Amino acid sequence: MILIVDDTPENLISLKKVLEKHNFEVDTASSGEEALKKVLKNSYVLIILDVQMPGMDGFEVAEAISGYSKAKETAIIFLSAANTEFKFIAKGYSSGGLDYITKPVDMNILLLKVQTFYRIYDQNRKLNEMQKTLLEEIEFRKEAERKKDEFISIASHELKTPLTSVKGYVQLLERSVNKGDTETVKKHLGKAQMQLEKLNSLIADLLDISKIESGKMKFNKQDFCVDTLVDNVIEVMHQSNPEFKIVKKGNAGCTVHGDEMRIEQVIVNFLTNAIKYSPGTNEIQLTINVKDNQLYVAVKDYGIGMLPEQLHHVFDKFYRVEETSQRFQGLGIGLYISSEIIKRHGGQVGVNSAYGEGSEFYFLMPTNLQTEV
Numbered sequence: 001m002i003l004i005v006d007d008t009p010e011n012l013i014s015l016k017k018v019l020e021k022h023n024f025e026v027d028t029a030s031s032g033e034e035a036l037k038k039v040l041k042n043s044y045v046l047i048i049l050d051v052q053m054p055g056m057d058g059f060e061v062a063e064a065i066s067g068y069s070k071a072k073e074t075a076i077i078f079l080s081a082a083n084t085e086f087k088f089i090a091k092g093y094s095s096g097g098l099d100y101i102t103k104p105v106d107m108n109i110l111l112l113k114v115q116t117f118y119r120i121y122d123q124n125r126k127l128n129e130m131q132k133t134l135l136e137e138i139e140f141r142k143e144a145e146r147k148k149d150e151f152i153s154i155a156s157h158e159l160k161t162p163l164t165s166v167k168g169y170v171q172l173l174e175r176s177v178n179k180g181d182t183e184t185v186k187k188h189l190g191k192a193q194m195q196l197e198k199l200n201s202l203i204a205d206l207l208d209i210s211k212i213e214s215g216k217m218k219f220n221k222q223d224f225c226v227d228t229l230v231d232n233v234i235e236v237m238h239q240s241n242p243e244f245k246i247v248k249k250g251n252a253g254c255t256v257h258g259d260e261m262r263i264e265q266v267i268v269n270f271l272t273n274a275i276k277y278s279p280g281t282n283e284i285q286l287t288i289n290v291k292d293n294q295l296y297v298a299v300k301d302y303g304i305g306m307l308p309e310q311l312h313h314v315f316d317k318f319y320r321v322e323e324t325s326q327r328f329q330g331l332g333i334g335l336y337i338s339s340e341i342i343k344r345h346g347g348q349v350g351v352n353s354a355y356g357e358g359s360e361f362y363f364l365m366p367t368n369l370q371t372e373v
């Protein structure tokens with residue numbers, strides 16, 4: 001929009017008419033004071049400013065405007081008598097473009113200048129937008145790079161821990177074997193095996209991430225009995241975490257079409273997290289049912305819970321709740337993989353949680369979707 005500032009009403013009217021005829025949006029002010037008020041309220045591309053006005057003159061208005069952040073990009077065309085001294089204008093106003101036209105105004109020249117300033121304004125706006133997008137892109141990449149570095153350091157640490165344990169147990173095994181102490185050999189073998197399984201599942205998760213990234217995660221979908229799957233998972237989880245009671249509520253009562261091992265992976269992930277993030281508690285609920293051909297599985301714990309702003313991110317890749325990441329080991333990829341698996345079965349994952357009270361992770365998926373998603 002253009003603001004014309006002139007104390008002579010006839011000038012205002014005629015300038016406005018010409019500019020509007022050329023499709024420019026125009027506002028007017030009949031004094032310097034009124035102009036300042038308007039500039040504070042609105043954004044103008046250009047101000048056409050009469051130099052000689054009673055009260056505040058055009059130069060004073062320009063100088064005052066130079067302090068407004070709102071008018072940083074605004075250009076000014078001064079209208080003045082031919083003999084006006086111009087050299088001190090620049091000192092007052094240096095941010096937007098400046099130009100002048102002597103009175104009586106040659107409308108063609110004025111229009112040319114207005115069009116030029118509009119073009120510059122447009123180009124500036126586009127440049128600013130481009131710069132903003134570029135800066136955002138740089139920030140995004142920096143953040144991704146930072147996350148990746150952090151992930152590599154966590155992953156190496158997580159892989160090293162079970163590996164060091166296995167090395168230790170193998171050394172102990174050697175001694176026990178030499179002594180012929182079969183009982184201790186069995187104990188150490190069992191422990192080494194547990195650590196190897198941990199290592200195996202960490203590496204499997206890492207491989208899953210790269211498969212998801214490259215679009216190479218394949219599914220072997222068949223009909224399977226989801227109730228049997230859930231019962232088996234609960235039994236195995238209970239064996240390795242005997243202190244936890246896992247209470248099953250409901251039944252699917254039908255087969256589900258999907259990749260059984262991948263669905264098992266999701267349920268195991270929910271249960272493992274429920275146990276991991278609920279120290280000092282001993283019960284977990286698993287609810288399962290089917291309504292309108294939709295399988296619903298939810299795992300509820302009474303553990304540390306999460307804050308509302310954290311819930312938005314739990315299914316993001318590499319996300320771990322900052323405050324608790326030191327206390328609990330993890331890579332921050334299990335839930336991301338789970339959500340990808342469920343999405344590829346045409347379903348969705350979700351979470352309800354209250355800080356300090358516990359969380360409930362669930363998924364919904366069609367029981368009979370035959371096609372690839």
Ligand code: ADP
Nearest residue numbers: 273274277314320321330331332333334335359
């Ligand atoms: P990991 O547990 O390896 O860090 P996940 O992707 O499984 O990775 O989980 C991401 C984050 O979500 C966890 O780091 C944790 O902060 C939070 N989280 C997941 N499950 C729970 C839960 N049951 N209770 C509280 N926080 C959880």
